[in-house]
Amino acid sequence: MTVVKRFGAGAVLLLAMAAPAWAALPIQHWVHASGAKVYLIESPVIPMLDVEIQVDGGSRRDPALQAGLASVTAGLLSGGVAASKGQPALDENQLSEAWLDLGAQFGAGASGDRFTVSLRTLTQPGLLQNAVALAARQMASPAWPESVWQRDRERMLAALKEAETRPGTIAGRAFAKAVYGDHPYGAETTSESLNAIGVADMQAFYRRHASACRAQVSLVGAVNREQADRVVGELMAAWTPNGCEALPSVPEVAPLPAAVDQRLPFDAAQAQVLIGQPGMRRDDPDHFPAFVGNYILGGGGFVSRLTTEVREKRGLSYSVYSYFSPGLHAGAFQIGLTTRPDQAAQALEVAQGVLREFVAQGPTEAELQAAKEYLVNSFALRIDSNRKLIANLSNIAWHGLPMDYLDTWTDKVKAVSVADIRRTFAKALQPERMVTVVVGGRP
Structure with a gap:
């Protein structure tokens, strides 16, 4: 077990406002x-507990003809639980009411x-135990109701059809x-891929990916290590029977061989302009x-x-904005x-010029x-609530970041130089090989 400075998160926040060089987060780590x-x-x-369980089962694991399978599988977990x-x-409805009764x-x-x-x-006694028990039951025995899936699929198909009327979706x-x-x-995710998904596909996807042996469990709240270990044990008992089937590797994102320029007419008041390319992995x-x-x-x-x-x-x-979306692959x-629409060409030229200058200098x-x-x-605003803490902790867990990642975060920001940025952007981005998409203007 690794233990990094034992303080309460609330006390740590007060220290954060008083002195930037404090020990940021008291993270304990072990293998259940x-x-x-x-x-x-x-x-x-606060007498509250947040738990987040992550496994390698996102949309990158969707079969080629069933895009959206991971998302709809997650959605149908709330469709009810089977008798057990x-x-x-x-x-x-009964499941929703059970959660409301618990205030969880x-x-x-x-x-x-x-x-x-x-x-x-x-985390009051009784409430915590009952909430964990209900969560474990929902994880172990989802009902996978066909009628709920048919209803939800119709809603998704309607939403997809409506989204196709918006230039932002097209872009x-x-x-x-x-x-x-x-x-x-x-x-x-398309109407074809949704119509290719059945309840049996969701069940198989869930069994394949929801495994205790590959889970990363993050907890933030008013529990100690012993209590947390019991919570994890009850929740992971729901997934242990699923085994630990080896997952196939996923290829890396290929670099762009050449620039791509798409101008798509669309009768709308505003033109949508997007510029970009594959960026960086999170572990860069x-x-x-x-x-x-x-x-x-x-x-x-x-x-x-x-x-x-x-x-x-x-x-x-x-x-106007820019961002990197790094993941396990180059986002x-x-x-x-x-x-x-009549200003799209000028706005695009200015944005491209700003990018070229920034990458160069x-x-x-x-x-x-x-x-x-x-x-x-x-x-301090990045960790001023349990929700933000659990997001940070899950990020550390998922990407295998050091336990002192948030302890040293400000020091790493301070250490960045102009030369570092110039080198990084020149390595990651090639302005002459960007994708450019402009949606707007009459045909």
Whole structure:
């Protein structure tokens, strides 16, 4: 077990506001008997517990013809529980009422990389035990009701049809396809892929990926290590029977061989402009230079260079942004803006020029100093609630970050130099090989 400085999270926050050099998060880490990796932050200030369980079962694991399978599997976990061990079945409404009676919340979802189950409950005796027991039952014996899936699928199909009337949807789909190609990150949920998914497919997907031996369990709240271990044991008992089937490898995102330029007519008041390419993996050693540099380029809102050039100086767009979306594979780097269709060409030219200059020269020393001051001074706001703490802890668990990651976060930001940013952006981005998508203007 690794224990990093034992303090309550509430007390730590007070120290954070008083002195930036404090010990940020008291993270305890061990491997549970089930094989699950456990990460705990004791936060006794509020009698509440947040639990987040992650496994490698995100949309990158969807079969090629069943895009959306991970997401709909997570959604149907709330469709009810089957009768088991002398307990009666609960339909969708009865299950919802059971959670309301406990004053607790249970949810599941899927991102590109992760399949996640979450629990939030009060820690008073009785409430905690009952909430954990209900969560374990829901994880072990989902009912997989066909009628609920048929209803939900119809809603999703209607939502997809409506989304196709929005230029933002058209732009996002074209951009993802151009950036990722055949990689699962670029897979699109369609009416065909939804109609190809049945309840049996969800059951098989869930059994294959929801395994205790590959789970990472993060806990933040008013429990100690012994209590946390018992909670993990009860929850992981639900997944232990699923075994630990080896998962196939997923290929890396391929670099763009050449620039891609798509101009898609669409009769709308605003044109959607997206620029980007495959960016960086989360485990890239230059994560911090990329993070700080992007804050200066387009992630800092009104103080970013893109906003200054595109909005403030020329009035071409109300909002313009940039970001990296690193994951287990190289997630996209993206610049996005909306503008009048007759201004799209000019706005695009200005944004591309700002990017080229930034990649070539990096930020100024003044820009870098201002970014560091903001990021360091606002760091306490990143961990000022249990929800933010659990998000940070899950991120540490998922990406295998050091236990002192948040202890040293501000120091790593401070250490970034102009040369670091220039080197990182030159390595990660090639402005001459970008995907450009413009959706807007009459045919």
